[in-house]
Amino acid sequence: DVKVTQSSRYLVKRTGEKVFLECVQDMDHENMFWYRQDPGLGLRLIYFSYDVKMKEKGDIPEGYSVSREKKERFSLILESASTNQTSMYLCASSSRTALHTEAFFGQGTRLTVV
Amino acid sequence: AQRVTQPEKLLSVFKGAPVELKCNYSYSGSPELFWYVQYSRQRLQLLLRHISRESIKGFTADLNKGETSFHLKKPFAQEEDSAMYYCALTVRGSTLGRLYFGRGTQLTVWP
Numbered sequence: 747d748v749k750v751t752q753s754s755r756y757l758v759k760r761t762g763e764k765v766f767l768e769c770v771q772d773m774d775h776e777n778m779f780w781y782r783q784d785p786g787l788g789l790r791l792i793y794f795s796y797d798v799k800m801k802e803k804g805d806i807p808e809g810y811s812v813s814r815e816k817k818e819r820f821s822l823i824l825e826s827a828s829t830n831q832t833s834m835y836l837c838a839s840s841s842r843t844a845l846h847t848e849a850f851f852g853q854g855t856r857l858t859v860v
Numbered sequence: 861a862q863r864v865t866q867p868e869k870l871l872s873v874f875k876g877a878p879v880e881l882k883c884n885y886s887y888s889g890s891p892e893l894f895w896y897v898q899y900s901r902q903r904l905q906l907l908l909r910h911i912s913r914e915s916i917k918g919f920t921a922d923l924n925k926g927e928t929s930f931h932l933k934k935p936f937a938q939e940e941d942s943a944m945y946y947c948a949l950t951v952r953g954s955t956l957g958r959l960y961f962g963r964g965t966q967l968t969v970w971p
Contacts, residue, residue: 750903777956777957779957779958779959781961786869786963787963788866788946788961788962788963788964789904789946789959789961789964790961791958791959794956794958796956796957802956804958836904838904838959840957841957842956842957847892847950847957847959848894848906848909849906849957849959851903851904851905852903853903854903
């Protein structure tokens with residue numbers, strides 16, 4: 747059973763804190779993604795990575811950074827959390843070599859910034 | 861630029877009625893289209909992709925390049941179909957695998 751695992755299901759952080767969201771996949775996928783899911787706005791791509799130590803900005807990278815030191819792990823970092831970053835965060839991974847693209851998603855981390 | 865539009869934020873039907881969730885896209889190249897579904901308290905998962913031409917859980921979707929649409933259809937909706945549905949697009953042949961999502965349609969099937 748393929749798995750993308752996010753380290754926390756729920757997080758509550760204070761404004762100004764540095765926040766780490768961790769994601770691990772066990773499918774040896776090259777591509778990994780961080781999305782933000784908000785009602786009425788759908789899924790918006792924050793950052794993605796297509797290889798270790800490689801990263802690309804998505805549509806809403808401001809206020810976020812990422813780290814990919816190992817192939818299986820992709821971390822999202824909120825440098826200084828703000829209330830407008832309260833959201834559901836979804837991690838996903840996909841293979842670069844598969845004939846057809848399919849993204850596999852984690853269970854999500856609901857982050858509340860107070 | 862790639863864009864996916866789902867015009868309906870909410871859609872309600874009664875059990876046994878036909879349902880159609882609309883999806884339109886804009887992309888000048890050759891796209892690969894998907895429908896993803898998220899049931900309550902479950903993770904987002906692939907429902908079907910246009911290239912497979914398959915029917916999953918009674919749902920089908922046909923890519924209409926002339927109308928740039930990829931509507932999801934089911935002739936007889938069931939209560940367990942209630943979920944959030946997202947249409948998504950990727951660039952065919954791209955190894956980066958980036959997906960462009962629509963804003964989603966929340967489907968409710970009433971008993």
